[in-house]
Amino acid sequence: MFPNTPSQSTIDLTKRSRVAPRNNVLRNTYWLLALSMIPTVLGAYIGVSFNLMAGIGGLGFLAFMLVAFGFIFAIEKFKDSAVGLGLLLAFTFVMGLMLTPLLQHTLGYGNGGTLIMTAFGGTACVFAVMASIATTTKRDFSGMGSWLMAGVIVLILAGIANIFLQMSVLSIVISIMAIGIFSAFILFDVQRIVNGGETNYITATLSIYLDVYNIFTSLLRLLGIAGGSDD
Template sequence: MNDPMVSRNPSYSSALETNKVLRNTYFLLSLTLVWSAIVATTSMVMGLPHPGLIITLVGFYGLMFLTEKNRNNSMGLVFTFAFTGFIGYTLGPILNAYIGAGMGFAIVPALGGTALTFMVCSFYALTTKRDLSFLSGMLMAGFVVILVGFVANLFLQMPIIHLALSGIFVLFSSGAILLTTQSIIRGGETNYISATITLYVSIYNLFLSLLHILGVMGGDD
């Protein structure tokens, strides 16, 4: 039986739908983060090798494409966990490399910094009345800078550029969290699978960037 209040009040119905998308997004995001942590830990303990740049890029973008393509059906959830599981697998060897290089001390602070940044950004996006849509242009500009810097550093191999890119990635990921969260609140993002993937990738990039910054800065004795 339909709720007469919902049928008479479109704004009330919209609010209910928004809350549902937000609730489903946070729930699925929590599940994927736990799943990734389990896979990453298993990968670390078993000492599995990193799949390499080509396989990583193909797996990352291929699974992301399949997730987005199936975001409106049940296979979207299957590909969501396949994607986040694959990312967890690639993260294990990276963490082992940091530990092997004597920079394992950076892992826990990077996790804490990632969690704190996500909570602060989410809280601000959920409570502010300010329109954050201006961030979309800044994020596009930031993406171009990151892409150019990444390509340039493939040839230059300068640690300072890598460190600068990590700093830009922290800002880029924080902006993506702010923009995505407010987009859910304001009804711009109505698919919780898409929202989850965006937030997950932002958290992943944020963690890796903080890990690199803390590892490099902490290693300068």
């Protein structure tokens, strides 16, 4: 007799008690991610309809980026309250506004609407595949974090440089790299939730939203370069 040895039923119950909160975080993250698309679409619609970003130059874009980073800082500060939720939704509205120049450029093509829907569908497929891998595989992706952050820094520096250089080849390279890096980030971010490394669904949603946003914009740029038609 080993009275201090836990029974199998106790072990199973302990495992379920650990898994349930993680599943709740993941479920809440997916719901909030879906909800965040509403202000994003609204912001993009208002921006395109009223031409709010007309004439914005490189410095204006950098100012918008500073506003976005300010939102990210504030969301993290208030992530445990309703204020954080409101800031997140406001942030996604601003990010929708930031889509205006890219959407207007794409809509200038004869097949612009098709390109946007193709980019949206492609982004959804990438997210579905990466999230499925992250939730089913036993492989540990936690070691990718530092490498992915280094890749993001390179992308930011290259993107800022290209605002002034305006090199189409560099734009293509940046877009391809961004799709690869942020696709890997979905693996990393979703698995952190699954493994219990991230327990706040507002922070989790912010991370995955940025992954999806960057994949969509990069894919849309590539589609515009490769498949844009003036007919």
